Structure formats: structure tokens, C-alpha cells
Amino acid sequence: MELLGLELLLQxxxxxxxxxxxxxxxxxxxxxxxxxxxxxFGALQTIRLLWLNLLTRFYLELFRSxxxxxxxxxxxxxxxxxxxxxxxxxxxxVLVLSLWGITEIGEVARGAFQSIARxxxxxxxxxxxxxxxxxRYILFPQALRRMIPPSINVYTRIIKTTSxxxxxxxxxxxxxxxxxxxxxxEAILIYGCLFFFYFLxxxxxxxxxxxxxxxxx
Amino acid sequence: xxxxxxxxxxRIPDFIQAALLTTEIAAIVIAASLLLSSIYxxxxxxxxxxLHTLVRVHVEIARNTPLLIQLFFLYFALPSLGIKLSxxxxxxxxxxxxxxxxxxxxxxxxxxxxPPGQEESGLAIGLSKAQxxRYIIFPQALRISTPALxxxxxxxxxxxxxxxxxxxxxILYTTTSYIALYYKTYEMLIMMAAIxxxxxxxxxxxxxxxxxxxxxGTFGT
Numbered sequence: 001m002e003l004l005g006l007e008l009l010l011q012x013x014x015x016x017x018x019x020x021x022x023x024x025x026x027x028x029x030x031x032x033x034x035x036x037x038x039x040x041f042g043a044l045q046t047i048r049l050l051w052l053n054l055l056t057r058f059y060l061e062l063f064r065s066x067x068x069x070x071x072x073x074x075x076x077x078x079x080x081x082x083x084x085x086x087x088x089x090x091x092x093x094v095l096v097l098s099l100w101g102i103t104e105i106g107e108v109a110r111g112a113f114q115s116i117a118r119x120x121x122x123x124x125x126x127x128x129x130x131x132x133x134x135x136r137y138i139l140f141p142q143a144l145r146r147m148i149p150p151s152i153n154v155y156t157r158i159i160k161t162t163s164x165x166x167x168x169x170x171x172x173x174x175x176x177x178x179x180x181x182x183x184x185x186e187a188i189l190i191y192g193c194l195f196f197f198y199f200l201x202x203x204x205x206x207x208x209x210x211x212x213x214x215x216x217x
Numbered sequence: 218x219x220x221x222x223x224x225x226x227x228r229i230p231d232f233i234q235a236a237l238l239t240t241e242i243a244a245i246v247i248a249a250s251l252l253l254s255s256i257y258x259x260x261x262x263x264x265x266x267x268l269h270t271l272v273r274v275h276v277e278i279a280r281n282t283p284l285l286i287q288l289f290f291l292y293f294a295l296p297s298l299g300i301k302l303s304x305x306x307x308x309x310x311x312x313x314x315x316x317x318x319x320x321x322x323x324x325x326x327x328x329x330x331x332p333p334g335q336e337e338s339g340l341a342i343g344l345s346k347a348q349x350x351r352y353i354i355f356p357q358a359l360r361i362s363t364p365a366l367x368x369x370x371x372x373x374x375x376x377x378x379x380x381x382x383x384x385x386x387x388i389l390y391t392t393t394s395y396i397a398l399y400y401k402t403y404e405m406l407i408m409m410a411a412i413x414x415x416x417x418x419x420x421x422x423x424x425x426x427x428x429x430x431x432x433x434g435t436f437g438t
Contacts, residue, residue: 061418061421061422064417064421064424065413065414065417065418065420065421066410066413066414066417067375067376067378067389067413067417068375068378069378069379069381069389070378070388070389070409070410070413073389073392073393073406073409074406074409074410077396077402077406078402078406081402081403081406082403156281160281160282160283160284161283162283163283163285163286164283164285164379166285167285167382174285174286174289181293185297187293187294187296187297188294188295188297188298190294191286191289191290191293191294192290192294194286194289195278195282195286195290198281198282198283198286199277199278199281199282202280202281202282203277203281206277206280206281
């Protein structure tokens with residue numbers, strides 16, 4: 001019995017790994033887009049301009065108040081209907097996770113920018129830097145250090161959230177697992193394996209984030 | 218685009234039902250998680266052997282694996298061990314498993330943030346470790362972690378959407394099943410968005426207010 005399980009696991013490994021690669025690809029794309037977009041979004045939130053603040057606030061609240069799974073369904077079903085845009089489920093997944101990730105990293109970045117002493121930006125202004133230069137050369141390098149630990153936390157959440165994409169039909173690791181279970185009926189083994197995969201991806205990141213947080217403070 | 222408004226109005230009672238179910242599940246989960254995570258923190262604070270390790274293992278698994286996998290494991294894998302749960306029970310148990318993991322961490326970091334002088338002066342007036350926790354540390358820790366607790370309550374409320382995957386007729390499931398039944402995709406998507414905004418937007422603003430009042434707390438950590 002024990003041996004049978006192990007054999008099955010070995011046999012299904014290629015399929016699971018194929019799914020896992022899809023999962024990782026969604027996660028990687030989303031993490032990259034969220035990080036770049038989030039830093040810009042965070043910086044925009046710290047600029048005092050009424051129309052800009054209202055706009056960023058609106059975007060933020062949309063993603064803070066509507067759950068991510070709802071966004072996935074909304075984009076997957078809604079884009080073709082409302083805008084006649086047809087995206088693959090993979091593209092929908094990356095799009096939604098990135099848009100959501102931008103708000104999460106954005107909050108992290110905003111906190112980091114705001115935590116930098118006021119004198120820094122005053123000094124930057126007084127030597128005649130423009131806003132973009134001020135952010136690029138003075139604020140961003142200092143904020144980056146403080147952004148890293150909470151950003152890693154957001155990354156683990158993005159990785160965990162990729163599991164939801166199975167519900168809009170992406171053949172990622174959960175789907176691969178379900179297909180194997182349909183064929184063999186070994187639900188415990190496969191779901192145990194999925195637990196292990198996600199834990200293996202997220203736990204080291206959580207530990208790293210905690211370590212960095214302590215070393216920075 | 219022509220909207221079938223009559224159809225939408227007819228569906229309002231169903232969506233109210235679904236919203237009530239969402240809030241019911243969230244309320245049970247939040248209450249159960251808060252209770253369990255308080256017990257967990259007693260265990261962590263007193264460093265009870267064995268239990269201490271079990272709590273750490275639970276917290277790390279809950280925080281580092283997706284809710285969907287936890288749900289599917291309970292719902293599809295446990296029956297082959299002879300444990301059969303209804304989808305409602307599965308949803309409550311899985312979400313409490315997740316919520317306890319998150320809230321334990323929140324309260325624990327609140328406990329860490331209580332100034333050490335509090336503990337020392339408690340010991341100096343001769344309180345036992347249990348009394349110290351009960352009367353000095355825990356109440357202050359709860360206050361410190363209030364904004365983070367709030368953020369996590371809202372996080373849990375939003376996570377209820379995931380239980381639609383095991384056919385719990387909450388808002389998302391109601392929407393998708395009506396889309397499948399009647400092909401009223403436009404109408405149902407609009408209603409879903411409206412209901413979620415109505416339900417969660419005020420909470421989101423409440424959260425911002427609580428955060429500003431207490432100036433602490435991070436989302437989902």
C-alpha cells in the first residue's frame with residue numbers, strides 16, 4: 001500500500017510539476033508587475049494633489065473592498081461582455097493578480113515613503129531637485145530597505161492566491177492535482193502533496209521576511 | 218446593452234439571502250478564531266511543552282498554504298479516511314483553521330509590543346505568570362492589536378468568497394450559478410459588484426478610520 005502510494009506519486013510527478021510551472025509563471029509575472037506598479041502607485045499616493053489622491057484612493061478601495069476571487073470572475077466573464085476583449089484565463093489571472101498586487105505593494109511603498117524623515121525631501125527640494133529626481137535619488141533608495149520585508153509577505157500571498165485561478169480554468173498545480181485524483185482516486189496523497197508544494201514555496205519566504213524585519217529594525 | 222431589470226429585481230431576495238449567509242459564516246469563523254487564538258496565545262506565553270510546538274505547526278501551515286487547498290483537503294480527501302463533513306461544516310472548519318493562524322500571529326505581536334516594564338512591575342507586586350497574562354499583558358495586547366485584528370476580520374470576511382468553490386451558496390456562488398442557469402451574465406455581474414461594494418466599502422472605510430485612530434497594524438500579516 002505504502003509502496004503503491006509512492007509509485008503513484010512518482011508517476012504523477014511530471015504532471016504536477018507541469019502545473020507547478022504554470023503556478024510559478026503566474027506568480028512571477030504578477031510579482032514583477034505588482035512590484036514595479038506598486039512602487040509607482042505608492043509614490044503617487046504621497047504626492048499632494050487632490051485629483052490624484054481621489055483617483056488612487058478610488059483604485060485602492062475597489063481592490064480593498066472587492067475580494068480577489070470576485071475580481072477573477074468579473075474579469076474573466078466581464079471583459080468579453082463589456083469590452084469585447086477576449087483574454088485567456090492565464091492572462092486574466094496575471095492581470096487580476098497584478099492589479100491587486102499593485103494596491104498591496106502600493107500600501108507598503110506608501111508607508112515606506114512616508115516613514116522617511118521630512119528633512120530629506122526638504123533638503124532635496126532646497127538643492128533644486130524636481131519631484132521625479134527627488135523620488136528617484138533621495139526617497140526611493142532609502143525607502144527600498146524598509147519595503148523589502150513586507151513586500152516579501154505580499155509575495156507569499158500572491159503565490160497562495162494563484163491557487164484561486166483554478167476556478168477560472170487555468171491548468172495550474174491544483175488543476176493538475178484534480179486531474180490525477182479523477183484518474184486514480186488518491187485524494188489524500190495528492191492534496192497532501194499540494195499542501196507540501198505551497199508550504200515549500202511560502203514558508204522560506206515568510207521566515208526570510210521575519211528575519212529581515214528584525215535586522216532592519 | 219439592454220439590461221433585464223425585472224430579472225435583477227426578482228433576484229434581490231436571493232442575493233440578500235446569500236449576503237446573510239456570507240456574514241453568518243464570517244461571524245462564526247471570526248468568533249471561533251478569536252477564541253482559539255486567545256487560547257493559543259496562552260499556550261505560547263506559558264511555553265507549555267508539546268502544545269507550544271503544535272500551535273507553531275498549526276500557525277505556520279495555516280499561514281503558508283492557500284485556503285482553497287485546506288478546503289479541498291477537508292472536503293475531498295478526508296472522506297476516504299471515513300470522515301465525511303457537510304460543505305457548510307467544511308467551510309467553517311477550514312476558515313477557522315486559517316483564521317486562527319492569522320489571529321494568533323496578530324495577538325502574539327501585540328503581546329510582544331507590550332512594554333517590558335509592565336511585566337516586570339507585575340512580577341514585582343507578586344502576580345503569578347497566569348495572573349500577569351490575564352490581568353496585565355493580554356488586555357493591553359488586545360488593545361495594541363485592535364487595528365490589525367480589524368484588518369484580519371475583513372480579510373476573513375473577504376475569504377468567504379473562496380468557499381463558493383465547495384458549493385456554499387454565498388454571493389459569488391449565487392452569481393455564477395445564475396449565470397450558468399439563465400445566461401444573464403451582464404445583470405448578475407453588475408448585481409454581484411453592487412452587493413460587494415455595498416457590503417465591503419463601508420467596512421473598508423471603517424478600517425481606515427480604525428487604523429488612523431490607533432496608528433498601528435498591517436493588512437493580512
